[in-house]
Amino acid sequence: MMRAPVNGNLRRRQLWDKVMLGLLILGSLIVVAPLLLVLGKVFVTGFSAINLAFFTQDFQPVEAGGGGLRHAIIGTVLMNLLALLIGGVLGLAGGILLSEYPDHPVNPTLRVISDLLNGLPALLKGLVIYTLVVITTGRFSGVAGALALGLIMVPIVLRATEGVLKLVPWSVREAGLGLGLPRWRVILSLVLPAASSGVITGLMLGFARAAGEAAPLYFTAGGSQFLNFNLGQQTESLALTIYKYANEPSPLRVEQAWAAALVLTLLVLIASLLARWVTRAR
Amino acid sequence: MATVRTQSRPGSSPLYRAFGDRLFAGMVLVLCLLIIGIVVLIGWQLGVNGAKAFAAFGIGGFLGGTTWDPVANVYGAWPFILGTLVTSIVALGLAFLPALAVAIFAIEYAPRWLGNVLSYALELLASLPSVIYGLWGLTVLVPFLRGGQQTLFLWASDHAQWLLPILGNPIGIGMMAAVIVLAVMVIPYAASLAKDSIALVPSAQREAAYGLGATKWEVIRMAVLPYARGGILAGVILGLTRALGETMAVVLVIGNNKNLPFTLFGPATTIPSAIVNEFGEAQGLQLSSLLALGFILFIISGILNLFAAWIVKRMSVDGRL
Numbered sequence: 001m002m003r004a005p006v007n008g009n010l011r012r013r014q015l016w017d018k019v020m021l022g023l024l025i026l027g028s029l030i031v032v033a034p035l036l037l038v039l040g041k042v043f044v045t046g047f048s049a050i051n052l053a054f055f056t057q058d059f060q061p062v063e064a065g066g067g068g069l070r071h072a073i074i075g076t077v078l079m080n081l082l083a084l085l086i087g088g089v090l091g092l093a094g095g096i097l098l099s100e101y102p103d104h105p106v107n108p109t110l111r112v113i114s115d116l117l118n119g120l121p122a123l124l125k126g127l128v129i130y131t132l133v134v135i136t137t138g139r140f141s142g143v144a145g146a147l148a149l150g151l152i153m154v155p156i157v158l159r160a161t162e163g164v165l166k167l168v169p170w171s172v173r174e175a176g177l178g179l180g181l182p183r184w185r186v187i188l189s190l191v192l193p194a195a196s197s198g199v200i201t202g203l204m205l206g207f208a209r210a211a212g213e214a215a216p217l218y219f220t221a222g223g224s225q226f227l228n229f230n231l232g233q234q235t236e237s238l239a240l241t242i243y244k245y246a247n248e249p250s251p252l253r254v255e256q257a258w259a260a261a262l263v264l265t266l267l268v269l270i271a272s273l274l275a276r277w278v279t280r281a282r
Numbered sequence: 283m284a285t286v287r288t289q290s291r292p293g294s295s296p297l298y299r300a301f302g303d304r305l306f307a308g309m310v311l312v313l314c315l316l317i318i319g320i321v322v323l324i325g326w327q328l329g330v331n332g333a334k335a336f337a338a339f340g341i342g343g344f345l346g347g348t349t350w351d352p353v354a355n356v357y358g359a360w361p362f363i364l365g366t367l368v369t370s371i372v373a374l375g376l377a378f379l380p381a382l383a384v385a386i387f388a389i390e391y392a393p394r395w396l397g398n399v400l401s402y403a404l405e406l407l408a409s410l411p412s413v414i415y416g417l418w419g420l421t422v423l424v425p426f427l428r429g430g431q432q433t434l435f436l437w438a439s440d441h442a443q444w445l446l447p448i449l450g451n452p453i454g455i456g457m458m459a460a461v462i463v464l465a466v467m468v469i470p471y472a473a474s475l476a477k478d479s480i481a482l483v484p485s486a487q488r489e490a491a492y493g494l495g496a497t498k499w500e501v502i503r504m505a506v507l508p509y510a511r512g513g514i515l516a517g518v519i520l521g522l523t524r525a526l527g528e529t530m531a532v533v534l535v536i537g538n539n540k541n542l543p544f545t546l547f548g549p550a551t552t553i554p555s556a557i558v559n560e561f562g563e564a565q566g567l568q569l570s571s572l573l574a575l576g577f578i579l580f581i582i583s584g585i586l587n588l589f590a591a592w593i594v595k596r597m598s599v600d601g602r603l
Contacts, residue, residue, distance in 0.1 A: 013497050013500065014497060016497070016499060017497040017498055017499040017500070020499040020502075021391065021498075021499070023383065024383045024386055024387045024391065025387065025391075026383075027379060027380045027382070027383025027384060027387070028380075028383055028384040028387045028388075028400075030380045030383075031380045031381065031383070031384040031469050031470075031473065032384070032400075032403075034466045034469075035403065035404075035407050035466070035469070035470065037418075037422070038407070038410070038414070038415065038418045038466065039403075039406075039407070039410075041418055041422060042414060042418075089313065090313055090316060090317050093309075093310045093313030093314055093317075094313070094314050094317055096310050097310050097311065097314045101307065101310075104311075106311065106314055106315070106318075109318060110314050110317065110318060112588065112591070113317060113318045113321045114317070115587055115588070115590075115591045116321055116584055116587055116588070117317070117320075117321050118587075119520065119523045119583055119584075119586070119587035119590075120321075120324070120527070120580065120583060120584070120587075121523075121526070121527025121528075121529065121554065121579060121583060122527070122529070123527060123529045123554050123557060123558070123576075123579075124324065124328065124527070124576050124579060124580055125324070127328070127557060127561070127572075127573070127576050128323070128324045128327045128328065128576075130561070131327055131331060131573065132323075132327065151320065154317060158317075182297070182298050182299070182302045182303050183303045183306070183307075184297075184302055184303055184305075184306030184307075185298070185302075187306070205409075208409070209409060211411075212409075212410070212411025212412070212413065212414070213411065214411070214412075214413040214529075214530045215412075215529035215530050215554070215558065218558060219561060239411055239413050239530075242411075242413045242414065242416075242417055243413050243416070243530050243533075243534070246413075246416060246417045246420050246421065246534055247420070247534070254421055257417055258417070261411075261413075261414045261417055264411050264414065265410060265411075265414065268406065268409050268410060268411070269406060271409075272402075272405060272406055272409060276402065
């Protein structure tokens with residue numbers, strides 16, 4: 001491999017060095033260009049399309065002005081909050097087991113399963129909830145959607161929780177145990193609060209990721225044109241709206257899709273900025 | 283006001299004895315077993331329901347069958363498997379070198395501020411919802427491609443007739459659009475994983491190579507990349523699983539044509555897009571066949587994920603593969 005040139009053609013090597021630097025810069029530009037195009041399009045078209053009606057009105061036919069996406073925003077928030085409850089509890093429990101009970105016999109399995117769940121296409125999570133919940137109950141519902149989204153959150157929350165809990169020094173736990181506190185009280189009152197900002201970031205990342213998922217909701221929540229606070233009914237989400245409006249012939253619908261894309265992008269942006277800020281503060 | 287006790291004494295509750303710890307550990311364990319149970323249930327549900335399709339057509343008949351006809355109730359998965367593999371692998375092939383280049387550039391060459399900006403942009407783009415890439419593909423990329431494809435198609439019809447069956451209809455929507463959208467989506471994902479593993483290479487490794495008189499590129503090629511190759515490979519595999527399971531971005535731009543042969547420009551299909559397009563009216567054998575498609579995807583992505591996890595684990599033990 002490392003065949004050092006014996007009577008070193010130094011000039012050739014230095015030329016090669018420059019050529020590779022040029023190729024690397026070229027490759028980086030090839031990467032950055034389309035990414036800037038996508039992001040630029042989201043911000044430029046999104047900002048020009050977004051308006052007050054987007055947040056205050058529900059679906060209306062194009063002839064009647066097109067309305068807004070309040071029903072989708074509320075649907076997204078409600079489903080994701082319920083999903084956060086499911087994914088948060090399961091993910092936290094998983095993170096606690098992996099970090100606080102490092103010798104537990106279930107851990108190797110749990111780690112493999114969490115990797116599997118993380119890599120499992122979101123579509124399949126939705127498809128299984130469809131066969132289990134939607135077919136059984138006979139209808140699409142926000143609850144089914146929240147179940148699918150919760151499954152997406154579990155591995156994200158689990159990894160984030162395990163990561164930050166492991167950053168808490170063992171001396172904190174020893175101090176608590178030394179005061180005579182039982183282990184559960186040490187975990188809940190000392191370890192989790194010490195890691196709270198990281199745990200909250202994990203929850204936010206899970207929330208942002210799930211909020212952008214359209215495929216699993218297509219099978220479970222079903223989508224709706226009406227404002228609806230009852231998750232027992234069909235529910236709309238922003239990501240689902242983007243998917244539906246992208247194919248609409250009316251330019252107004254496509255603009256609304258870009259506005260929805262902007263809202264989702266800002267959500268992801270805020271979540272990842274917070275994550276960065278929290279890990280930097282550490 | 284008889285008692286002077288101002289504090290409750292925790293020791294008096296059974297929760298503060300061994301019972302409390304056992305209760306807490308038990309609850310955590312139950313929730314974790316629930317996670318494991320759910321994943322097993324997903325595989326079981328797809329496998330058992332999909333088994334009807336495998337039973338009806340035979341495993342080889344289902345996997346290799348080229349007809350998917352709900353009217354005749356005959357289902358073969360080959361067009362979908364082929365479409366999924368071709369789009370994902372070609373997209374990854376397109377994405378790999380640029381992704382590696384940006385990772386190397388960000389760590390080894392760029393000034394710190396630029397490296398930080400690049401890594402942050404890559405992370406953000408890796409977590410951008412896929413349906414947004416689909417929207418971009420359909421409203422920006424497809425019209426753009428259509429223009430270029432039509433020019434090429436007209437040229438070929440005058441000068442190279444034999445090319446026409448390979449090119450297919452120049453409508454913008456199709457295989458080519460799907461591959462490009464997937465490549466754009468996979469790049470930030472693969473690049474940020476490659477970047478992480480390049481950043482983990484100890485600087486002593488670089489300094490040793492510099493000490494031998496290597497140029498910067500030689501340091502990267504001989505000292506950095508061999509050390510980081512495990513992580514880079516894991517990033518490639520995880521990028522591949524992402525591309526394989528990608529749904530909405532592909533559905534919007536691929537055109538959903540399940541008739542072989544596929545052409546370069548013309549519409550094609552993948553497993554996820556077939557599931558999305560057909561599940562609505564699917565019942566009985568058709569639904570089983572769709573679930574069987576899902577099961578194939580489950581198995582492929584499961585194997586790839588475990589492989590990537592294994593590589594990462596090997597890396598963390600002795601630092602290299």
